[in-house]
Amino acid sequence: MTDKKPKIAILHDAFLYRGGGERLVTLMAEAIGADLISGFFSSGSFGPRELGFTGKMISLGNPIFMKGLRHAVLKSRFLYKTKFLSEYDIVIFSGNCLDAVTNIGIDTRKIYYCHTPPRYIFDFRHRYMSKFPKWLHSLADMILDREATNYTRQLANMDHIFTNSQNVHDRLLSFCGFESEILYPPTDTSCFAPKRITGWQDNRMIEQEQAKICEIPYFLSFARLSPPKRVDLIIDAFLGMPDQHLIFTYGKNDPMKDDINAKICNNKNIRAVESPNDNDLISLIQWATATIYIPVDEDFGMSPVESMACGTPVIGVDEGGLRETIVENETGKLIQILDSESGIQSLKEVIQNTKTEEWQSMSDACIVRSRDFSLDAFQKSLKSSLQL
Numbered sequence: 001m002t003d004k005k006p007k008i009a010i011l012h013d014a015f016l017y018r019g020g021g022e023r024l025v026t027l028m029a030e031a032i033g034a035d036l037i038s039g040f041f042s043s044g045s046f047g048p049r050e051l052g053f054t055g056k057m058i059s060l061g062n063p064i065f066m067k068g069l070r071h072a073v074l075k076s077r078f079l080y081k082t083k084f085l086s087e088y089d090i091v092i093f094s095g096n097c098l099d100a101v102t103n104i105g106i107d108t109r110k111i112y113y114c115h116t117p118p119r120y121i122f123d124f125r126h127r128y129m130s131k132f133p134k135w136l137h138s139l140a141d142m143i144l145d146r147e148a149t150n151y152t153r154q155l156a157n158m159d160h161i162f163t164n165s166q167n168v169h170d171r172l173l174s175f176c177g178f179e180s181e182i183l184y185p186p187t188d189t190s191c192f193a194p195k196r197i198t199g200w201q202d203n204r205m206i207e208q209e210q211a212k213i214c215e216i217p218y219f220l221s222f223a224r225l226s227p228p229k230r231v232d233l234i235i236d237a238f239l240g241m242p243d244q245h246l247i248f249t250y251g252k253n254d255p256m257k258d259d260i261n262a263k264i265c266n267n268k269n270i271r272a273v274e275s276p277n278d279n280d281l282i283s284l285i286q287w288a289t290a291t292i293y294i295p296v297d298e299d300f301g302m303s304p305v306e307s308m309a310c311g312t313p314v315i316g317v318d319e320g321g322l323r324e325t326i327v328e329n330e331t332g333k334l335i336q337i338l339d340s341e342s343g344i345q346s347l348k349e350v351i352q353n354t355k356t357e358e359w360q361s362m363s364d365a366c367i368v369r370s371r372d373f374s375l376d377a378f379q380k381s382l383k384s385s386l387q388l
Contacts, residue, residue, distance in 0.1 A: 005033070007087070007088045007089045008089065009035045009036075009037055010028060010094060011037045011038070011078075011082070011091060011092070011097050012025045012037070012038045012094040013038070013074060013095030013096045013097040014038060014063075014095070015038050016042055016045055016063070016253055017044065018046050020185060020302035021115050022045050023046055024094075024113075024164075025094045026048045027051065028092070029055055030051075030052060030055065031382065031383075032379075032383065032386070032388060033055065034055065034090075034092065035056040035058060035088075036053060036055060037082075038058075038059060039059075039077050039097065040062060044251050044275070050277070051278075075099055078099040078100040083103045085100060085104050086104055086108060089107075090111060091104055091109070092111040092113055093111065094115070095115060096118055099154070109159050109160075110157060110159050110160075111386070112155065113162045114163045114164070115168065116171060117175050118147070120144070128140075128144075152176045152177070155178050160385070161178055162183040164182075164184065164185050164300040165299060165300040165321040167299060167324065168299050183382060184300065184372075184377075184378065185300055186373065186374065186375040187302060187374060188375045189309045191278060193282075194310055194363070194367060195283075195310070195311075217356065218245040218288060219246050219247075219288060220285060220291045221293070222248070222281060222285070222303060223303060225256040226255050228295055231248060231256070231260065233294065234246065234248070234347065235248070235260055235263055235264060235270065236340075237348050237351075238269060239264075240344070240348060241352070242268070242269050243269070245270075245271075246270045247271050247272075248270070248271075248273070249275075250273075251274075251275050285310040285312050286310045290307075291303065291307040291313075291314050292314075293307075293316050293322070294343065296320075297320040298317075298320040299320065299321055301322055304322060304332070305325055308325075308331050308332075308367065312363070313363070317334065317335055317343075318335060318336055325369070325373070331366045332366075335350055
């Protein structure tokens with residue numbers, strides 16, 4: 001690299017949810033002084049300014065919420081509205097936006113941060129296909145095969161590929177044959193921190209009703225309400241444990257929010273909190289007995305690390321990226337989920353058979369473990385790899 005500071009862009013597919021990918025790319029852009037570009041920014045996601053981003057933001061269009069239409073419109077935007085990316089020295093791609101690579105010349109370094117190979121094309125294809133009538137399966141398979149070929153061809157144009165975990169590294173190698181450098185997502189441990197550090201002991205929640213909830217020992221789920229996150233199993237487990245209390249959070253764009261809110265209607269031991277800001281979310285994590293996060297073969301999973309950074313242990317599933325972050329019986333407990341019934345039973349057993357003192361004893365180990373995934377460590381690795 002020359003002494004001149006490179007002009008960097010990060011292109012993220014869409015700011016649709018308050019999720020780990022949106023938080024990650026915002027922290028990344030702020031760390032390296034990049035412009036932050038997205039297919040769209042929606043009010044149901046994090047606002048980059050809310051997360052401390054001070055740089056330039058560019059939206060390629062208005063939010064699209066209808067799932068099938070969204071995919072087609074975003075694909076068109078990446079193909080036809082990103083020619084200006086050739087003005088940058090480095091472009092980092094995040095999410096399902098690789099169609100834009102066709103607009104970038106050979107002089108621009110092309111970096112891909114892979115959260116996962118598109119799961120509807122590869123390992124979740126059978127779930128995706130189940131939404132279509134059987135007579136359409138052959139056509140759908142042909143289309144998805146074409147998308148898989150196109151995705152692999154686009155990867156070949158990258159100068160460097162990051163993956164967010166060993167789990168995703170192995171997926172990308174297995175499905176597409178590409179090696180990658182593992183760069184774990186960051187957690188800002190200056191924000192996600194134990195309550196004795198933040199000094200928020202006397203201000204657990206801003207809203208009075210939420211403050212009342214926190215007076216009762218509770219478990220917390222702050223995963224998105226979508227089928228792969230299996231929050232419905234958590235809800236079912238607590239419906240069967242009326243003496244245990246659960247708080248779960250959700251975003252305004254979460255696809256299962258109506259079904260789950262209807263399920264807990266008039267229930268006394270389960271409470272929902274919609275779209276808490278970071279201060280409120282952190283307070284909820286700090287005061288929880290433990291957090292619960294049981295997604296299907298999660299790519300990495302920032303939620304467990306954020307929980308541990310607050311000194312709160314995690315009940316996780318023994319799958320995917322959680323095996324890389326949670327240390328069994330030191331920073332949490334991992335359960336086996338073979339099907340819905342076994343998942344509900346496993347959750348009940350670990351909650352009912354673990355004393356409060358055991359959860360509390362894990363706090364220091366949680367804090368130490370979270371430092372391995374700190375924002376500072378992430379920034380150093382990223383800048384070193386990019387030679388910044």
